[in-house]
Amino acid sequence: MKRLTESQIGKLKQRLTEEKQQLDNHFEINGTTEETLTADSGGELSAYDNHPADIATETFERERDHAIDESFGQKLQEVKAALQRIDEGTYGVCEVCENLIPYERLEALPWTAYCIEHADTAVNGFGKTETETAVSYEMLPPVLPDDTDALRTLEDYGSSDSPVPGPREG
Numbered sequence: 254m255k256r257l258t259e260s261q262i263g264k265l266k267q268r269l270t271e272e273k274q275q276l277d278n279h280f281e282i283n284g285t286t287e288e289t290l291t292a293d294s295g296g297e298l299s300a301y302d303n304h305p306a307d308i309a310t311e312t313f314e315r316e317r318d319h320a321i322d323e324s325f326g327q328k329l330q331e332v333k334a335a336l337q338r339i340d341e342g343t344y345g346v347c348e349v350c351e352n353l354i355p356y357e358r359l360e361a362l363p364w365t366a367y368c369i370e371h372a373d374t375a376v377n378g379f380g381k382t383e384t385e386t387a388v389s390y391e392m393l394p395p396v397l398p399d400d401t402d403a404l405r406t407l408e409d410y411g412s413s414d415s416p417v418p419g420p421r422e423g
Contacts, residue, residue, distance in 0.1 A: 348367060
């Protein structure tokens, strides 16, 4: 396997630079992670008059934003490290076995520091390997009940208009 050409390194460096700019832009627009975590997204002084579902929705959105920021932060670190390896002249060399990383792999993951054989040994900030991380983003179909007549099934439970069985207190 041959080393990367200057043209290939230039293309990959441009992609990494663009990726870094997009990630930096995300953090600039959304603020830092610490600000996002401590800010009250609703802007309310008290949660007293809010419905519990509203508070749960705000909590969910805050946690989702935090997870996105963590993921983007990890990716930003990997992109910066790849740009540093380009500057040092070690880009495209596996950090474990020191073999050359194929250009096709670098095109797919320009920030990687590992060949395909050692992708499983490289653990990111979330305790997952490159392979596990790639698999975790796989889209899966939703799990739906296998009920062809769901309306009739739900009618068995009644609705707010259905009579209440049993004696009423009054």
